Amino acid sequence: MQLILIGFMGSGKTTIARKIAHHFHCDWVDLDRYIMQEQQMTINEIFAEKGQAAFRQMEFEALQVLIQNDGVIATGGGVVDDAQTRYLIKQSHIPIFFLNGSYEAHWRRVSRNDRRPLVNQLGHDGLRELYYERRPKYYRLANYTIFFQHKTPNMMLAEIDVQLPRIQKKLANKN
Numbered sequence: 001m002q003l004i005l006i007g008f009m010g011s012g013k014t015t016i017a018r019k020i021a022h023h024f025h026c027d028w029v030d031l032d033r034y035i036m037q038e039q040q041m042t043i044n045e046i047f048a049e050k051g052q053a054a055f056r057q058m059e060f061e062a063l064q065v066l067i068q069n070d071g072v073i074a075t076g077g078g079v080v081d082d083a084q085t086r087y088l089i090k091q092s093h094i095p096i097f098f099l100n101g102s103y104e105a106h107w108r109r110v111s112r113n114d115r116r117p118l119v120n121q122l123g124h125d126g127l128r129e130l131y132y133e134r135r136p137k138y139y140r141l142a143n144y145t146i147f148f149q150h151k152t153p154n155m156m157l158a159e160i161d162v163q164l165p166r167i168q169k170k171l172a173n174k175n
């Protein structure tokens with residue numbers, strides 16, 4: 001079982017990935033956590049000391065490895081900003097689910113803590129610009145979009161469970 005979750009910061013990728021893996025009895029990995037372990041640094045430290053461009057390259061290199069393995073991948077919200085990473089994800093033929101909601105719904109969730117450097121840097125209005133800039137990229141990349149508002153993680157899992165076989169079939173025909 002392979003599956004990739006994409007979406008803006010706070011859309012629930014990390015939370016839902018764990019749920020999906022539990023349901024399908026498979027592994028899951030969070031791209032941020034994988035990179036933090038590799039680098040032995042927090043995401044805030046990587047942005048501050050190495051910069052955002054270096055972090056995007058780390059995401060690309062980590063994904064090159066992770067898409068070879070079975071399981072669910074929770075990506076970071078910025079993977080769509082890098083063309084080579086978008087291409088890598090698309091050509092993997094792994095089902096891609098986009099977790100989507102209104103900007104304010106994301107903001108309510110991400111403004112609760114300071115673990116995300118771009119939230120601290122851009123603030124409410126700057127982050128909204130980034131949200132609208134990225135949203136079409138998520139839509140284009142995804143095989144299916146789930147609207148997360150007013151849904152529990154279990155409801156989202158049920159939606160994925162229903163949609164997945166059709167998407168797997170479609171992608172298998174492309175291989």
Ligand SMILES: Nc1ncnc2c1ncn2[C@@H]1O[C@H](COP(=O)(O)OP(=O)(O)O)[C@@H](O)[C@H]1O
Binds near residue numbers: 010015110148151
């Ligand atoms: N379906 C949901 N309903 C309510 N809260 C959620 C849901 N999914 C995620 N959350 C909460 O939203 C916050 C951001 O979730 P997270 O999984 O870290 O998002 P992402 O990895 O996409 O940035 C967390 O506090 C999480 O507990």
Ligand SMILES: O=C(O)C1=C[C@@H](OP(=O)(O)O)[C@@H](O)[C@H](O)C1
Binds near residue numbers: 014032043075077117
């Ligand atoms: O959207 C982004 O550029 C980022 C999203 C974060 O992951 P989440 O989407 O899991 O919050 C994390 O990779 C980093 O703070 C940058």
Ligand SMILES: [Mg+2]
Binds near residue numbers: 075
């Ligand atoms: Mg996350």
